[in-house]
Amino acid sequence: MTQLKVGATLALAIALVCVAGPSFAHHSFSAEFDGNKCRDFTGTLTKIEWTNPHGFFYMDVKDPATGKVDNWSFQTYALITLRRAGTTRQMFLDNVGKELWVRGCVARNGKEHYAAAGSLKFASDGVLRQMGQLQD
Amino acid sequence: MSYRSRLSVACLSGLVVMALGARGAGAQNAQPKEPYTIKVMPPGGPPPRLADGHPDLSGHWLPNGAGQGVSGRFGVDPEARRQFDPKVTPEEPPSFQPWAVQKIKSMTPTEVELSKSSVNCMPRGLPAIWLQNPYSTYIVHNKDVMAQLYEVLNNWRLIHLDGRPVPKDPEPWFHGNSATHWDGDTLVVESVGFDDRTYVMPNGWFHSDELKVTERYSRPSMNYLMVQITVEDPKVLTKPWKSAPRRWTLGNGEVYEFYCTNNKEVEELNKLKEQEGAKK
Numbered sequence: 071m072t073q074l075k076v077g078a079t080l081a082l083a084i085a086l087v088c089v090a091g092p093s094f095a096h097h098s099f100s101a102e103f104d105g106n107k108c109r110d111f112t113g114t115l116t117k118i119e120w121t122n123p124h125g126f127f128y129m130d131v132k133d134p135a136t137g138k139v140d141n142w143s144f145q146t147y148a149l150i151t152l153r154r155a156g157t158t159r160q161m162f163l164d165n166v167g168k169e170l171w172v173r174g175c176v177a178r179n180g181k182e183h184y185a186a187a188g189s190l191k192f193a194s195d196g197v198l199r200q201m202g203q204l205q206d
Numbered sequence: 207m208s209y210r211s212r213l214s215v216a217c218l219s220g221l222v223v224m225a226l227g228a229r230g231a232g233a234q235n236a237q238p239k240e241p242y243t244i245k246v247m248p249p250g251g252p253p254p255r256l257a258d259g260h261p262d263l264s265g266h267w268l269p270n271g272a273g274q275g276v277s278g279r280f281g282v283d284p285e286a287r288r289q290f291d292p293k294v295t296p297e298e299p300p301s302f303q304p305w306a307v308q309k310i311k312s313m314t315p316t317e318v319e320l321s322k323s324s325v326n327c328m329p330r331g332l333p334a335i336w337l338q339n340p341y342s343t344y345i346v347h348n349k350d351v352m353a354q355l356y357e358v359l360n361n362w363r364l365i366h367l368d369g370r371p372v373p374k375d376p377e378p379w380f381h382g383n384s385a386t387h388w389d390g391d392t393l394v395v396e397s398v399g400f401d402d403r404t405y406v407m408p409n410g411w412f413h414s415d416e417l418k419v420t421e422r423y424s425r426p427s428m429n430y431l432m433v434q435i436t437v438e439d440p441k442v443l444t445k446p447w448k449s450a451p452r453r454w455t456l457g458n459g460e461v462y463e464f465y466c467t468n469n470k471e472v473e474e475l476n477k478l479k480e481q482e483g484a485k486k
Contacts, residue, residue: 101319122465147278150341150357150462154275200278 099203101178103145103186108175108204111185115170115192116141118162123148127162127187129170144174144187146201157199161192169193175204243281247273247455250428256349261391261425263347266461267454269339273429274457277340289452297450300411306442310410314482322408327466329361331380331404332397333419333435337449338408344461345431352393357464365395372398380404382419395421406437414441422451429456 099105113131125146132139146152170192174185187201254262270276272286290297302310313321323330323338330339341357352365363381376383376399383399397419405412420436435449 101316101325122463122467148341148464150464151275151278153462154459155278157278198280200280 099186103175103204104178105175105204108173108188111142111172111174113142113170113172115162115165115168117166118159120149120159120162123150125149125152125159129172131183140183142174142183142185144172144185144201146187147203152201155200157201165192165194172201174202241281242283242286244272244274244276244279244286245283246271246286247429249426249430250456253425253428256347258349260349260388260393263345263352263393263423263425263431265431266342266344266457266459267431268342268457269452269454271453271455273455274459289454290450292450295450298447300406300437300447301444303442303444306412309412313410314479316479316482318408318410320476320479321405321410321412323359323404324408327359328403329359329380330356331401332363332382333421333437333449334404334406334408335361335363335381336421336433336435336452337406341464342457342461343454355461357461359466360464367393372396378402378415382417389422391424393423395423397421412442413437413439416441424451430454431456 111129111131113129115127115129117128119126126143127146128141128143130139131142147155152158170190172185172190173188175188177184177186186204188204190199190201191197254264256262268274269289270287271289272282276282276287319325323334329335335343335354335356335358339356339358343357344355346353346355350367352367354363354365356362361380365384365386367386369387370385372383372385378399378401380401382397384395384397386393386395388394398417400413400415400417400419402413402415416439418438420438422432422434422436424432426432431454432451433454434451436446437443437448438446
């Protein structure tokens with residue numbers, strides 16, 4: 071996990087430089103998520119919902135200050151976009167119960183523990199993957 | 207700058223952004239020395255032809271120059287992202303009637319959001335299906351019909367090639383009522399009779415019941431499909447609007463399922479719309 075944390079900054083930097091997210095997110099991202107409230111998450115993947123048009127995944131995130139663990143849900147790109155980028159449902163299933171790093175932006179409406187995923191790294195392969203429209 | 211000018215600029219900007227198909231994918235953001243792994247597709251030789259000699263437009267077409275998905279990926283050559291180069295084939299912004307400018311201007315930001323097919327889950331319809339579609343289109347073409355299978359929203363459309371005219375009293379369909387003819391190696395599809403709930407562009411560009419859309423399809427080589435759209439709508443526009451020829455490239459991957467099922471933020475947007483309405 072430490073390796074993931076160390077890599078997070080680099081990952082973000084790469085994302086900033088190289089990212090090319092689509093202008094055609096299915097949903098109106100700005101209506102639902104706050105692009106000014108993005109942060110890093112590190113935790114354990116607990117569940118996925120591979121649903122049309124967007125996917126969702128869930129992870130347990132431990133608050134470093136309090137030690138409290140919350141289960142966060144993250145919305146992804148349209149499944150088509152993930153598949154064409156080489157990210158599959160099986161990839162997520164293989165990583166349930168394992169560590170991952172996510173950069174995401176929280177919901178505007180104040181819904182707790184809900185965010186849009188921008189990018190992701192599974193600890194198992196360390197590959198930076200684009201997950202959503204907002205690549206801050 | 208007048209509103210009209212600003213709107214025109216916005217329209218043009220929107221077109222350019224859509225053509226790029228990527229946020230910030232302009233050359234200024236690209237790393238010149240980046241070893242792109244996803245590049246512009248080569249022409250691929252001459253186009254296939256039907257038995258009658260016309261180009262066969264069949265194929266799995268992707269809205270970019272790469273022949274594969276470019277969204278959500280690293281290492282994509284910006285040249286491969288876009289559907290046209292505005293420097294080579296510039297596209298004039300639409301010229302709206304004054305009342306149309308006022309109508310668009312009166313839309314709140316949330317109303318514009320809610321007008322988008324990507325938000326409200328309505329079919330894109332014609333011509334938006336060719337102008338604002340990030341997903342693939344699978345075309346099956348023979349001498350009698352061209353079937354267009356759109357990945358987005360699992361929509362489809364049959365274009366009959368048997369010379370039939372458009373009906374005298376066309377029903378308002380999302381994809382209109384079409385008549386076709388060949389202009390050399392270009393298939394020309396003229397359509398009238400549209401459902402008025404669709405928008406030409408996701409910036410508030412609405413249309414009237416006088417909308418006429420002309421599509422021109424050509425296949426200059428095996429790997430490229432060119433689609434050029436002309437929009438005539440005398441109630442809304444002061445003159446016809448012509449798109450740049452947009453390229454679609456031949457892909458060999460899967461066509462995926464896409465339905466709009468969990469659009470949760472419409473409720474949020476409607477709340478915002480009510481708040482904006484109260485301020486009007």
